[in-house]
Amino acid sequence: MESRIIGLKGSGKSTLLSALAEGRTDGTIATVRLADERIRRLSEIFKPKKTVYGEFTVMEAVWPDATARKGAMERYLDQIQGAQVFLHVIRAFESPMLADPADPARDLQELDEQFILSDLLAIERAFERARKSPLSDQAKKGLERARDALENDVPLREVEFPDTESQQLRSYAFLTGVPQLLLVNTASGADFQPEALGELVRNRSLVAFPFTEAMEVAQLSEEEQAEFAEAMGLPGPATAIVTQAAFGAMGMISFFTVGEDEVRAWPIKRGTTARQAAGAVHSDIERGFIRAEVVGYEEFMERGSLKACKDSGVLRIEGKEYVVRDGEIVHYRFNV
Numbered sequence: 001m002e003s004r005i006i007g008l009k010g011s012g013k014s015t016l017l018s019a020l021a022e023g024r025t026d027g028t029i030a031t032v033r034l035a036d037e038r039i040r041r042l043s044e045i046f047k048p049k050k051t052v053y054g055e056f057t058v059m060e061a062v063w064p065d066a067t068a069r070k071g072a073m074e075r076y077l078d079q080i081q082g083a084q085v086f087l088h089v090i091r092a093f094e095s096p097m098l099a100d101p102a103d104p105a106r107d108l109q110e111l112d113e114q115f116i117l118s119d120l121l122a123i124e125r126a127f128e129r130a131r132k133s134p135l136s137d138q139a140k141k142g143l144e145r146a147r148d149a150l151e152n153d154v155p156l157r158e159v160e161f162p163d164t165e166s167q168q169l170r171s172y173a174f175l176t177g178v179p180q181l182l183l184v185n186t187a188s189g190a191d192f193q194p195e196a197l198g199e200l201v202r203n204r205s206l207v208a209f210p211f212t213e214a215m216e217v218a219q220l221s222e223e224e225q226a227e228f229a230e231a232m233g234l235p236g237p238a239t240a241i242v243t244q245a246a247f248g249a250m251g252m253i254s255f256f257t258v259g260e261d262e263v264r265a266w267p268i269k270r271g272t273t274a275r276q277a278a279g280a281v282h283s284d285i286e287r288g289f290i291r292a293e294v295v296g297y298e299e300f301m302e303r304g305s306l307k308a309c310k311d312s313g314v315l316r317i318e319g320k321e322y323v324v325r326d327g328e329i330v331h332y333r334f335n336v
């Protein structure tokens, strides 16, 4: 999974990256583990040779300097292509390095407007090119629907396109189509009221905490992090808060495979069927799918072993169209 940290100059993007990376970063990019207490507990039960968490790639996209030469904004917009989720950083602390006082609403609005403009421009260019090589009807309809929304300040992630249109639009990789998580960087000890941003939040999840303190907590051992985060009044260690919220914003869930060799989390889109989900594990399992044996995480934890689940009848047999739910432990039967 790919994410990008976006946000205006000096908002705290690099600080967030180092808090998330817990020391494992080369400066602009880090691989961050998707915090999941359930995997840790399953691992305690199975004591597998290997425990695998979900992972995110997190990359900082550096906001262009006001003094940067022409084309800097275009390069910036290129840098953020390919992300499945944006971690949108908003400054709510007074910075000695910046002339402007903190104004989260102004900053949020500025970046949102940039994204809308960028998408409108892409649509305009698409219509221009269409004069030479015409667009399909579906593409044209999709682009018109997108333009109408954007002209009314509605980001494309809020627009429901018919399947035929959204397929046509995928190649444009519109910025406002990407889900966002709002991360407000507060001054330490300061409370942040999301109401301060009012309507601007739209339907995005929002988490507020002081990044500098989160970065300090991230230097500690795993055991100490939760304790210190609580003592400092943070909602939790940065990796836990941010990865879980980002995961939710993308509409992703996890299912688990368990055993003596490996306990592993598999991130999938909500709504994925058992057979499609098998493809995440191995294409052979998807192709040779026979059935899935499924038990919910809580049901499993109450019984403590797969055998006990089977004996008490909570281990279900599901077919290929079954929609996998968050936290389910899945064992595939397949033949190749």
Ligand SMILES: Nc1nc2c(ncn2[C@@H]2O[C@H](COP(=O)(O)OP(=O)(O)OP(=O)(O)O)[C@@H](O)[C@H]2O)c(=O)[nH]1
Residues within 6 Å of the ligand: 007, 008, 009, 010, 011, 012, 013, 014, 015, 016, 062, 063, 093, 094, 095, 097, 185, 186, 187, 188, 210, 211, 212, 213
């Ligand atoms: N007071 C305070 N200062 C912070 C906080 N977070 C970041 N800073 C400071 O603000 C400055 C900018 O932070 P960065 O993390 O480098 O911000 P950035 O968004 O990566 O900046 P650019 O990459 O230049 O756009 C640094 O001097 C930080 O120490 C915070 O929560 N409180």
Ligand SMILES: [Mg+2]
Residues within 6 Å of the ligand: 013, 014, 015, 060, 062
């Ligand atoms: Mg930076």
